Amino acid sequence: MPGGWIGLTIAALVVFVIAILGLSFFNEGNGPTISYTEFSKQVDNGNITKIYSKGDAIQGQLKKAQDNPEGGGKYTKFQTQRPSFADDKLWQNLEKHQVAVTASPVVQQRSFLSNLLLSLAPIVLLVVLWVFFARRFRAGMGSAGGMLGRKAPPKPVELQPGAPRTTFADVAGIDEVAGELNDVVDFLKNPDAYRRMGAKMPRGVLLAGPPGTGKTLLARAVAGEAGVPFFSASASEFIEMIVGVGASRVRELFAEARKVAPSIIFIDEIDTIGRARAGGSGMGGHDEREQTLNQILTEMDGFSGSEGVVVIAATNRADILDPALTRPGRFDRIVNVAPPDRGGREAILEIHTRDIPLSPDVDLSQVARTTPGMTGADLANLANEAALLAVKRKQDQVMPTDLSEALEKVQLGAERALVMPEAERRRTAYHESGHALLGMLQPGADPVRKVTIVPRGRALGVTLSTPEADRYSYTEEYLRGRIIGALGGMAAEHVVYGVVTTGSENDLEQVTNIVRGMVARWGMSQRVGRLSALPNDAQQAYGLAAAPATLDSIDHEMRRIVDECYEEACDKLREHRDQLDALAEALLANETLEEAEAYRIAGVKRLE
Numbered sequence: 001m002p003g004g005w006i007g008l009t010i011a012a013l014v015v016f017v018i019a020i021l022g023l024s025f026f027n028e029g030n031g032p033t034i035s036y037t038e039f040s041k042q043v044d045n046g047n048i049t050k051i052y053s054k055g056d057a058i059q060g061q062l063k064k065a066q067d068n069p070e071g072g073g074k075y076t077k078f079q080t081q082r083p084s085f086a087d088d089k090l091w092q093n094l095e096k097h098q099v100a101v102t103a104s105p106v107v108q109q110r111s112f113l114s115n116l117l118l119s120l121a122p123i124v125l126l127v128v129l130w131v132f133f134a135r136r137f138r139a140g141m142g143s144a145g146g147m148l149g150r151k152a153p154p155k156p157v158e159l160q161p162g163a164p165r166t167t168f169a170d171v172a173g174i175d176e177v178a179g180e181l182n183d184v185v186d187f188l189k190n191p192d193a194y195r196r197m198g199a200k201m202p203r204g205v206l207l208a209g210p211p212g213t214g215k216t217l218l219a220r221a222v223a224g225e226a227g228v229p230f231f232s233a234s235a236s237e238f239i240e241m242i243v244g245v246g247a248s249r250v251r252e253l254f255a256e257a258r259k260v261a262p263s264i265i266f267i268d269e270i271d272t273i274g275r276a277r278a279g280g281s282g283m284g285g286h287d288e289r290e291q292t293l294n295q296i297l298t299e300m301d302g303f304s305g306s307e308g309v310v311v312i313a314a315t316n317r318a319d320i321l322d323p324a325l326t327r328p329g330r331f332d333r334i335v336n337v338a339p340p341d342r343g344g345r346e347a348i349l350e351i352h353t354r355d356i357p358l359s360p361d362v363d364l365s366q367v368a369r370t371t372p373g374m375t376g377a378d379l380a381n382l383a384n385e386a387a388l389l390a391v392k393r394k395q396d397q398v399m400p401t402d403l404s405e406a407l408e409k410v411q412l413g414a415e416r417a418l419v420m421p422e423a424e425r426r427r428t429a430y431h432e433s434g435h436a437l438l439g440m441l442q443p444g445a446d447p448v449r450k451v452t453i454v455p456r457g458r459a460l461g462v463t464l465s466t467p468e469a470d471r472y473s474y475t476e477e478y479l480r481g482r483i484i485g486a487l488g489g490m491a492a493e494h495v496v497y498g499v500v501t502t503g504s505e506n507d508l509e510q511v512t513n514i515v516r517g518m519v520a521r522w523g524m525s526q527r528v529g530r531l532s533a534l535p536n537d538a539q540q541a542y543g544l545a546a547a548p549a550t551l552d553s554i555d556h557e558m559r560r561i562v563d564e565c566y567e568e569a570c571d572k573l574r575e576h577r578d579q580l581d582a583l584a585e586a587l588l589a590n591e592t593l594e595e596a597e598a599y600r601i602a603g604v605k606r607l608e
């Protein structure tokens with residue numbers, strides 16, 4: 001247990017310091033140490049009154065004070081050491097000068113230092129005990145730390161009862177996300193109602209999204225809405241500490257939170273400890289990470305679910321997280337926090353200019369239009385920079401020019417390109433419109449729920465289609481429709497620009513998966529026939545493998561189907577070009593279109 005050796009180290013240091021102090025204290029009392037030559041001279045001069053000797057160590061007193069060889073005034077008391085090889089007539093000399101000599105036997109006496117230590121032993125014991133109990137006591141209070149290089153752990157931030165609370169009103173542009181967190185708030189407000197019904201609440205919520213999208217803000221808002229204490233820690237702080245401390249800090253944090261439950265624990269940057277474990281245990285830092293992660297998982301497993309402690313974690317790398325973290329009963333609720341669209345940006349700007357006097361000429365919706373790609377943090381920064389400029393210029397209001405100059409500054413200062421070039425936005429708008437329009441036109445296809453050109457992860461835009469009800473099997477027509485829809489983005493770029501970009505990688509992956517299944521697994525190609533032409537593991541274990549000729553025809557058939565679908569996609573888009581244009585323009589203006597809006601703009605009646 002680290003506490004033990006930390007305590008011992010401290011005690012040892014304390015003893016050491018006291019010993020040094022004690023030594024110098026004793027030295028003071030016995031005067032400076034002078035050379036034996038100097039001592040002999042004083043004896044010859046008859047300037048010694050008495051000495052005390054123990055072995056060859058001599059302490060003594062002068063008649064007349066001499067200049068201190070160590071500097072700092074005069075001395076009368078001194079000490080010195082007689083060299084073992086000295087063959088002077090010391091005794092005769094002392095006698096001659098009538099020096100009083102006292103001596104004590106060497107054998108029975110311990111050395112000066114051990115004498116000192118022995119006399120200090122009770123004190124040392126007390127100090128050790130004190131340190132030990134103080135540490136235990138402090139650890140029990142959940143705030144150990146501050147001693148000897150041990151980094152003081154972050155103190156849980158509880159919301160002060162009187163302090164202004166963060167609420168959902170402070171969060172804008174991510175309404176869906178706030179909605180998803182509403183039942184967490186509800187639960188925290190009234191855990192008893194849930195307990196009575198035997199309902200289990202999610203223990204962990206994972207907020208996933210790029211930096212600055214308001215994940216921390218959201219977690220605070222959940223606490224604020226529910227009026228419960230908020231404990232915040234950053235996962236990286238756990239592993240910066242010395243080995244073994246990360247896990248105990250986690251334990252402390254959860255213990256504190258349980259004491260005041262219902263409450264929220266927020267763990268930022270969970271990916272720093274929650275990365276998928278690369279096989280095999282690595283070096284020290286690695287183990288520390290794992291121990292800390294395991295402790296978090298253990299604490300979460302320990303929840304009965306009705307204790308009312310909800311853990312909210314944030315990451316911008318949800319893709320690399322250890323699957324153990326997202327298992328049921330842990331962070332089983334993943335909430336994606338995307339950068340805001342135009343409407344969202346306007347709302348965020350409104351929040352962050354609440355306390356800034358704006359000139360009536362300032363049009364926030366115009367500012368929102370010119371800031372695609374910016375996150376809530378970027379916009380908060382923008383508003384602040386504009387206010388700073390206005391102050392510098394001694395204006396009493398923020399003018400449109402302040403905002404546009406602040407925007408330039410913010411964009412220049414930001415490392416990443418905040419704003420997608422207009423040409424690329426337009427191309428993305430066409431790409432997504434292609435997916436969406438073909439999805440709408442395809443009979444039997446899943447309805448288009450949402451189209452957006454707000455980037456998510458590595459995707460520049462997203463078209464979301466989900467079925468009305470669960471599907472258990474698929475017709476060939478449906479699968480072709482899916483392929484056509486997936487090729488819609490590339491086809492739209494082809495039709496509108498005549499060239500294609502790299503933006504269709506994921507689409508093509510999806511297409512390949514579907515068409516491989518059609519040809520090699522589901523018997524939808526006459527040429528390959530009704531057989532499972534890509535053997536599964538079990539079949540392979542029996543040595544079953546597709547013949548080269550079969551592989552050839554699979555390849556041929558996959559290409560044929562995809563080529564046919566691509567032709568059809570391009571033809572359809574050419575035929576419905578004005579609908580495609582209308583969708584793309586609407587996307588450029590609004591960035592996100594919901595289902596009803598999208599169908600209305602495309603002029604397509606939803607096929608039931």
Ligand SMILES: Nc1ncnc2c1ncn2[C@@H]1O[C@H](COP(=O)(O)OP(=O)(O)OP(=O)(O)O)[C@@H](O)[C@H]1O
Nearest residue numbers: 170171172211212213214215216217348376377380
């Ligand atoms: N949706 C939003 N509405 C209002 N303000 C926002 C929003 N998103 C971010 N902000 C502003 O940006 C600041 C920083 O956001 P926050 O720290 O919550 O982002 P984050 O997603 O936790 O970022 P990181 O991943 O870097 O920790 C907030 O304090 C707030 O002022």
Ligand SMILES: [Zn+2]
Nearest residue numbers: 431489504507
């Ligand atoms: Zn696409």
